[in-house]
Amino acid sequence: MSDPNEQTLFDKYGGVPGVRNIVREFHLRFVAKPTLSRYFDGVDAQKLIQHHAELIAFAMGRPASTFDPKKMPEQHHPRGITPSAFEAVINILRQVMLDANVEGKDIAAIINRMDMQRHNIVQNTSPYAEAYNP
Numbered sequence: 001m002s003d004p005n006e007q008t009l010f011d012k013y014g015g016v017p018g019v020r021n022i023v024r025e026f027h028l029r030f031v032a033k034p035t036l037s038r039y040f041d042g043v044d045a046q047k048l049i050q051h052h053a054e055l056i057a058f059a060m061g062r063p064a065s066t067f068d069p070k071k072m073p074e075q076h077h078p079r080g081i082t083p084s085a086f087e088a089v090i091n092i093l094r095q096v097m098l099d100a101n102v103e104g105k106d107i108a109a110i111i112n113r114m115d116m117q118r119h120n121i122v123q124n125t126s127p128y129a130e131a132y133n134p
Contacts, residue, residue, distance in 0.1 A: 008061030023053045026096045039079045059113040072120035
């Protein structure tokens, strides 16, 4: 069990205001990529931004007060997100955090926590899934 007095990465990088800046830049880069944004065609932009904020804050150690990882498969699996699309999103997040001067060890921890959600986002995590599902 973690120490409730221990500072999370969410707190270390400025809480809501700090994460807001990371999310804003992440979202801009995400929607600029048609190969990624197509997965969320028809989703209200504000809802998508809110989802990104909750997911990134969760990955940074914020308690899941509004974010429920158990709901992610029902929200993501029908969208057919591929392993390579997931990796592209992770790469965008990594670059945004580098640009925001997040420390390397902290980026690694955040990316690791995001990777732990891979099965909730990518329906088939087999490395061969894309070969059979173009």
